[in-house]
Amino acid sequence: MAGPEHTETLGKQFLEGRLPVLGEMLQAIGAGAYVVDDNGRIVAVNAAAVELLARPAEDLLGRDAHDLLHRDVHGRPVLATRCSMRQDFHAARTAQGEQEYFARGDGTLLLISWLITPYDISDRSPRTLVLFHTPEDEQGADPRPEPAIRHLSELERLALLAETTSQLTSTLDVKEAVRSLVALVVPRLADWAVVDLITEHDEVWRAAVVQADGGTLVHHEDLQGPMPPIPQESPMPLSRALRGAASTVAGPHTYEREPDSGIAVEQRRLFDATGIRSAAIVPMRSTRRVLGALTLGRGMTPGDFTPADLPLIEDIARRAGLALDNAGLYQRQRKVAETMQNHLLPQMPRVPGLQMAVRYLPAPDASRVGGDWYDAFALSDGATALAVGDVVGHDLEAAAGMAQLRNMLRAYAWALQEPPSGIVDRLDEAIQHITDVAMATLVFARIEEMGDGHWRLSWSNAGHPPPLLISHDGLADYLTDGHNLLLGTGVRAPRTDATVLLPPGSTLLLYTDGLIEQPGRSLDEGLSRLRRHAAALAHRPLASFTDELLHRVRRHANDDDIALLGLRTPARN
Incomplete structure (x- = not known):
């Protein structure tokens, strides 16, 4: 293989006229040529x-042609892996191309x-001849085509790409990502934006058809919805883009001929309905x-779109594809986690005179199926019986351990006529021998009607945040008595109970620590915040109370899930 010294020697021979055949041949060519x-x-x-x-020739000879000459529309070096001329050179084949830059x-x-x-x-080593010229329709004009997106400077283009990355990666919701994408490109780059998505079943769904009308974005829902299947052989622009094949500039004339697929029919309908005269169609891919x-x-x-506009739009679409893929993966994981958790958590019994409301809020990381339960x-x-607990961990083992613990608690509580502390003590003794649970916290209580409008609550707390009791008048106090060691420590110590009478119309709140934990804040601050909001919401119906409490207290997300059980006694007649 020829090295740099050999290349320099050949260059000198050409300049000195010592390669007359090659020199005469090149000089006879009217176009630009190099070997x-x-x-x-x-x-x-x-x-x-x-x-x-x-x-000058001296600056060209001996230099790597690709590194020296090949640029994209923005003047940036082209990666060798994305340069079609470079690929054809290595394949030693004859090829040609257009709309590229030196x-x-x-x-x-x-x-x-x-x-x-x-x-x-x-008998010399192989050479490759490269011929190039400026397109005839550009002779006498600026050799660089003016993109349709002519109002964006290079700095504005970079800012747009940075904004695209920051906005699209800030959401893990597919619909929100599509809305953000549309708002980024319309009306900045075009007055219409159309987003077609491929579903997990390989079906195509037209997710957005949006028009810029002054400062307003108008959604044309009549043009959205299901699309025909992707044709595998169609050369039409949208079909190729949906196969990830190519980006294309198109217009109504592209779809004037007899349609070759259902997607082509929908594209003709799109152009007819919107009045789009020029379109850039690019694929959205992830890795x-x-x-x-x-x-x-x-x-x-x-201004119509030109091929010079495609690199910027492709870059935007590539970033959008990565964001949409992440959002879709997150939503699938979240659905699996929520479905699993909802199947593990029980339905609440109907108790005459008592209202109950339960909520489960999964951790922001959808893959972390938790051990929180009620x-x-x-x-x-x-x-x-009432119970809220938390098995240490955020994975499938924690979820499985939670199910084991809950089922054992039910069995002990039903079979044994003992106070809550006795049930919890039996559970702690068994946990290390017949479950996979390492450690857990728990509040276990029993509630019964006293016959005078009051309800008696007895409980034992195994290392769990204290229950919160809110009166009908908005007085809120934590039930801190009956606090004992958490489960699974191996330490055998007597457990205690506590008892309180629940006044008419009062609300009892059992919860897991995800409700009071917040990064950068102490647990005391979290407990104070929960008590303040719970007292302010005491007058609301129980379902509204629990929903609004979650909204207010969990305003700043942390990395933990939440289980919550609310109970309200009958108001005095």
Whole structure:
């Protein structure tokens, strides 16, 4: 293989006229021409190339042609892995291309069409001949086409890409990501935006057709909805984009011929209904798959899209694809977690005279199925048992341990006529031997009617946050008595009970620590915040009380899930 020294020698031979056959051949070509060796370094160049590139021959010879010349529409170096000419060079095949750019010596860009072909010189190592010229319709004009997105400076383009990344990655909701994407590109780049998404069942759904009407974005829901399947052989622009094949500039004329698929029919309908005269259609991909396609359309905005506009739109669509893939994965994980948790958590019993409301809020990380749980069930003596607990961990083992603990608690509570502390003590003794639970916290209580409008609550607390009792008048106090060691420590110590009478119309709140924990705040601050909001909401119906309490107290998300059980006694007649 020829090295740099050999390349420089060939260049000197050409300049000195010692390669007359090659030199005469190149000079006879009217277009720009140069020859590269098998390393891609320039070994010969003609006068037309010197003039077009605004570089003296001495600056070209011996240099890597790709690194020196190849640029994208913004003047940035082109990755070798994305350069079609480079790929054809390595494959040693004849090929041609259009709408690409070379860097000139004066810092400007030269729009070119090119042809590349292997070229043999007697017994020397293989060479490749490159011919290039400016397109005929651009002669006498600015060699760089003016993009339709002409009002964006390079700084504005970079700012748009940065804004795209920050906004789209700030949400894990697919619909919100689509809305953000549309708001970013319309009306900044076009007056129409169309987003087609590929569902998990490989079906196409037209998720957005949005028009910029002054400062308002108008959603055309009549043009949204299900789309026909993706044709595998269609050369039409949207079909190719949905296969991840290519980006294209299109217009109504593109779909005037007989449609080859149902998607082509829908695209003709789109152009007819919107009045789009020029469109840029690009695929949206993630690292794993094709997510869909983004179509930007111009109807009223001056200027048609050109191929020079596609790199910016492709970059936006690529970032959108990554964000949409992350959001879709998150939503699938969250659905699995919530479904599993909801199946593990029980339905509440109906207790005459008592109202109950339960809520479960999963952790923000949807893959973290938690060990937080609640339960309420009838006891054999007619009382009702209440429980809220938290198994250490945030994974499937914690969720499985939670189910084991809850079922054992039910069995002990039903079979044994003992106070709550006795039941919890039996549970603590068994937990290390017949469950996979390492440690857990728990409040276990029993509630029964006293016959005078009061209800008696007895409980034992195993290392759990204290229950909160709120009177009908808004007085809120934590029930801190009956506090004992958490489960699973291996320490055998007597457990205590506590008892309180619940006044008419009062609300009892059992919860897990996710409700009071907040990054950067102490637990005392969390407890104070919960008591203040609970007291302010005491007058609300129980369902509204629990929902609004969650909204207010969990305003700042943490990384923990929440289980909550609210109970309200009858008001005095």
